[in-house]
Amino acid sequence: MSLLYEIKKIEEKDIELVAKVSALIFNNDFDNEYKHFLYEAKENPCAIILVAKAKQIIYGYIDFWITFDSATICNIATFQEYRNKGVATSLIKEMFKYLIKENVMFITLEVRKSNIPAFNLYKKFGFNVVSVKPNYYKDGEDALYMIGDVNYVKNNTCY
Ligand SMILES: CC(C)(COP(=O)(O)OP(=O)(O)OC[C@H]1O[C@@H](n2cnc3c(N)ncnc32)[C@H](O)[C@@H]1OP(=O)(O)O)[C@@H](O)C(=O)NCCC(=O)NCCS
Secondary structure, X not given: OOOOOEEEEOOHHHHHHHHXXXXXXXXXXXXXXXXXXXXXXXXXXXXXXXXXXXXXXXXXXXXXXXXXXEEEEEEEEEOHHHOOOOHHHHHHHHHHHHHHHOOOOEEEEEEEOOOHHHHHHHHXXXXXXXXXXXXXXXXXXXXXXXXXXXXXXXXXXXX
């Protein structure tokens, strides 16, 4: 069954739920996650957090930064029970609308080597691995450093 939702900028009332689920998914401390999202939403001038939501339900979020002509995906997650229904795809498409409007050229990210769902998601939007960052994560796992070309997305049907 397809989900009905809108993609919107995060509101302060959404932060608690987003932080709670994010803490669970990434095995992080709730208070730290809460402070992080509050800072990103209210103070960080480079950050944009989008949520996929319908009334009281939040399906997922993306947190990205725009710095001049480049951008970075800091995080993206779809809450467990709503995965494989196109939520992350919709979030990334909406993010690209912001990037195109702001004349961003390239977007970077790090992803765990073992994270096949996320890797496939990024490949779908033309991201390529440019290097490996050894021991990038606290548990020692390497990160793949990927770069996406905003023009590629603009000129292809994935947008
Ligand atoms: C990665 C993640 C955000 C994908 O969210 P999602 O809403 O399920 O993704 P979508 O339904 O939009 O799927 C988009 C693409 O991702 C890939 N994908 C998603 N789930 C997958 C899986 N279980 N196995 C392999 N590829 C998968 C596919 O390429 C899919 O495209 P397709 O449907 O055309 O085949 C989700 O699995 C998640 O929240 N994971 C935990 C958090 C995380 O790892 N975030 C990334 C940090 S770098």
